[in-house]
Amino acid sequence: MARLFRLWEKKRGDRRTGSRLLGGLGEVLFAGSLFLLGVALLTNTIASRVHGEVGYGFGFWVLALVSISLTILGGTGFVLGVLQVGASRERRSALAKRAQKMDLLHEAPRQRDQFPTVPHDASLTNSPGTTLAFRLPTTNYSAVRLAASTIFSLLWNAIAVVLLALAANRWLAGHPDWVLTASALIFVTVGAGAVTYFIRQMLVHTGIGPTHVEISALPLYPGQSYDVFVYQAGRLEVTRLTLALVCEEEATFHQGTDVRTERQPIAEYVIFSRDDFRIEPGAAFEHQCQLQIPESAMHSFQSTHNAVSWKLVVRLDAVSWPPCERSFPVVVHPLASVVPSA
Amino acid sequence: MDPLISIRILRPERVFQPHEMLACEYQLDAVDAAELAAVEASVMWYTVGKGDEDLSVHYFERRTPGDVVDGDLRSLRRFECQLPNSPLSYDGFLVKICWCVRVRMFLKGGRDFAQDVPFRIGDVPRVQFTPPEEAAAE
Numbered sequence: 001m002a003r004l005f006r007l008w009e010k011k012r013g014d015r016r017t018g019s020r021l022l023g024g025l026g027e028v029l030f031a032g033s034l035f036l037l038g039v040a041l042l043t044n045t046i047a048s049r050v051h052g053e054v055g056y057g058f059g060f061w062v063l064a065l066v067s068i069s070l071t072i073l074g075g076t077g078f079v080l081g082v083l084q085v086g087a088s089r090e091r092r093s094a095l096a097k098r099a100q101k102m103d104l105l106h107e108a109p110r111q112r113d114q115f116p117t118v119p120h121d122a123s124l125t126n127s128p129g130t131t132l133a134f135r136l137p138t139t140n141y142s143a144v145r146l147a148a149s150t151i152f153s154l155l156w157n158a159i160a161v162v163l164l165a166l167a168a169n170r171w172l173a174g175h176p177d178w179v180l181t182a183s184a185l186i187f188v189t190v191g192a193g194a195v196t197y198f199i200r201q202m203l204v205h206t207g208i209g210p211t212h213v214e215i216s217a218l219p220l221y222p223g224q225s226y227d228v229f230v231y232q233a234g235r236l237e238v239t240r241l242t243l244a245l246v247c248e249e250e251a252t253f254h255q256g257t258d259v260r261t262e263r264q265p266i267a268e269y270v271i272f273s274r275d276d277f278r279i280e281p282g283a284a285f286e287h288q289c290q291l292q293i294p295e296s297a298m299h300s301f302q303s304t305h306n307a308v309s310w311k312l313v314v315r316l317d318a319v320s321w322p323p324c325e326r327s328f329p330v331v332v333h334p335l336a337s338v339v340p341s342a
Numbered sequence: 343m344d345p346l347i348s349i350r351i352l353r354p355e356r357v358f359q360p361h362e363m364l365a366c367e368y369q370l371d372a373v374d375a376a377e378l379a380a381v382e383a384s385v386m387w388y389t390v391g392k393g394d395e396d397l398s399v400h401y402f403e404r405r406t407p408g409d410v411v412d413g414d415l416r417s418l419r420r421f422e423c424q425l426p427n428s429p430l431s432y433d434g435f436l437v438k439i440c441w442c443v444r445v446r447m448f449l450k451g452g453r454d455f456a457q458d459v460p461f462r463i464g465d466v467p468r469v470q471f472t473p474p475e476e477a478a479a480e
Contacts, residue, residue, distance in 0.1 A: 088446055088454065090384040094402035116398065117429045249436040251393030262392055264436050266471045298466045301429050303396035306389045306437045334360055334428050334464065 028081035035074030041067035119302045119309075121219050121331040129214030131229045131288065136213045136312065136328035146201045153194035160187035200322045209234025209284070211314050211326045213243075215291070219333040220310070223295040228271065230314060233284040237319040242273040243312060245291060246327075247298070250307040269294070271312075299334040345373035347445050347457035356461035360427045364461070368445045370416040378415045380406045380448040385423055390438040400426055415447075430464030435471045 045063045049056070129135040163184035170177045209232065216227040230243055247267040253260055272289045279285045291312075301308040312328040352365040368383060382404045388397035401423035407413040432439040441463055446456040 088382060088448075089397065090382055090386060090399050090402060090444060090446065091404065093386070093397055093399040094384070097399060115428050116400075116426050118427075249434050251391055251436040253393050262436060264471075266435050266469050296465075296467050298432050298434070298469075299428055299430060301432070301437075301439065303389060303398070303429075305394040305396050306391065308432065308434065308437060334430055 024081060028078060031074050031077030031081055033074070034070055035078055038067050038070030038072075038074055042071060115333060117301050117303055118219075118333060119300050119331055124329065124331060125218050129212075129229065132214040132216045132227055134215050134218055136215060136330065138211070138213075139311070139327045139329060143205060146198075146205045149194065149198040149201050153191065153198045156187070156194050157191040160184065160191040163187050204322055204324050207234075208236065208316065208318070208321060208324050209279070211316075213312055213314065213328045215312075215330065219300075219331040220291075220293050221333055222293050222297040222299075222335045224293055226291045226293070227288060228291045228312065229286070229288045231284055231286050232279060232314070232316065233281075234279050235281050236279040236316075236321065238274075238277050238279060238285070238316065239319060240273065240275050240315070240317045241277075241285065242315045243271045243287075243289070244315070245269045245271060245293075246311050246313050248309050248311070250309065252305040267294075293332060297332055300331045343372055345447060345449075345455055346371040347447060347455065349443055349445055349457055349459040351443060351459055351461055353461075356459075357465070358425055358461060358463050360425060360430070360463060362425055363422055364425055364443075365420065365422045366443050366459075367418055367420045368443075369418045370447055373416065373447070373449070375407075375414040375416055377449050377451075378407065378447060379450045380404055381415045381419075382444075382446045382448075383419070383421060384444045384446075385425075385441075386444060387429060387439055387441045390440055391434070392436045425463055430466050431462040432466055433468040435469055 041063065045060065045067055049060060124136060125134050127135045127137065163180065164187075167177060167181045167184040170180060211233075212229075212231040214229040214231075220226060228243065230241075232241065245268070246265050248263055248265045250261060250263045253262075269292075271291055272287065274287070277285070297310075298308050300310055310330050310332050312330060314326045314328070316324040316326075318324075347368065347370055349366065349368045352367065358364060364385060366383075366385075370378070370381065382402065384399045385401035386397055386399040389395055401421070403421060405415055405419075407415060410417075429439050431441055440460055442458040442460045444456055444458045446454055448454045
């Protein structure tokens with residue numbers, strides 16, 4: 001039992017407190033009412049237009065759009081609700097699985113039959129390496145962070161400048177507005193922080209040279225050893241460079257109307273680490289080492305809302321640079337995999 | 343009194359390796375044969391934990407009174423299925439993967455009753471992990 005009840009935490013334990021049938025019927029009735037409301041509103045709007053009571057003005061189109069949206073939302077919800085009320089979750093899941101098997105045109109369904117819920121490694125094995133068999137793609141979180149910080153600092157500082165200009169006008173006119181001035185200063189302070197963060201992200205993204213990781217085989221299996229090759233370019237005075245194998249769990253859940261994702265690294269194995277060395281342009285850092293997958297490792301797992309994933313992580317600490325971390329996903333298969341005959 | 347569903351996996355330790363055969367028997371009691379509309383048996387996995395629940399059915403059979411000679415769905419029923427390579431049973435920090443045999447009976451009045459019997463695939467040990475905030479508190 002939880003030590004403390006947390007109001008905004010996802011509910012644990014039994015996931016349903018009432019009747020499944022009544023819940024389903026409630027959903028169907030709600031969607032049906034929405035559909036009827038939409039149809040009635042649409043009919044009334046069109047009738048008013050036909051009788052000449054309203055023109056093709058802005059109001060007419062807004063009403064038409066709203067009523068069509070209600071009709072579509074209600075109709076779709078009603079049909080889906082009716083389909084789901086009569087069948088158990090197991091039966092729906094079995095039907096969905098049978099429908100997946102009908103997709104014979106692609107390779108992916110065959111792989112999915114052999115290793116259900118194990119992510120495909122096709123996107124990891126399509127790039128050959130220069131030293132080892134495969135060059136791993138990177139998950140480009142730094143580019144996403146850079147884009148997000150760019151948009152945020154632009155919008156925030158635009159508001160800050162407007163507020164600052166208004167406050168300055170009041171001061172120049174001899175009628176200072178203290179509330180407006182304080183608000184503008186707060187916005188400018190936060191904006192300065194946003195710009196600093198943006199510059200750091202830009203430096204990390206563009207200043208530190210590229211990192212490549214290559215591996216001798218894919219997919220990986222528990223208890224097996226593999227060669228790994230790391231390449232780091234740039235002009236850097238490195239205080240520490242680390243390569244680690246990380247296992248991470250990921251859970252996506254609804255919280256009110258929001259969808260949230262939580263990630264938790266649950267295991268980390270440092271493969272190699274080196275301190276205090278320099279990287280010069282034209283003389284990139286290169287290192288080859290052995291990667292041992294733990295005997296008891298869980299295989300990679302991916303379902304709609306949950307995942308267990310493995311990745312190689314390169315962490316770089318260098319003088320005059322913010323810490324940098326680059327991730328390279330890998331796929332671990334179950335040890336006792338038996339491939340059924342096609 | 344609610345109807346009874348008895349499920350027995352024919353391996354007492356209920357631990358399997360990928361691709362092994364799972365054999366199972368089930369039986370229904372404390373219910374009139376005439377009241378039964380259908381019975382579903384599934385071999386399936388589902389997730390437990392912080393994320394929304396995912397489930398997938400590996401083996402599924404649905405029987406109605408018309409499928410049996412005497413129309414009585416209560417009698418002992420045995421089925422077998424070959425287990426898949428994945429996912430293995432997993433007891434993690436945010437995510438747990440549980441395998442079970444589930445039998446669900448549907449009564450003609452519209453009510454349904456289900457019973458699960460868990461089993462494990464593989465031998466992935468429980469994740470030994472202490473979240474940073476709890477480690478700091480200790």
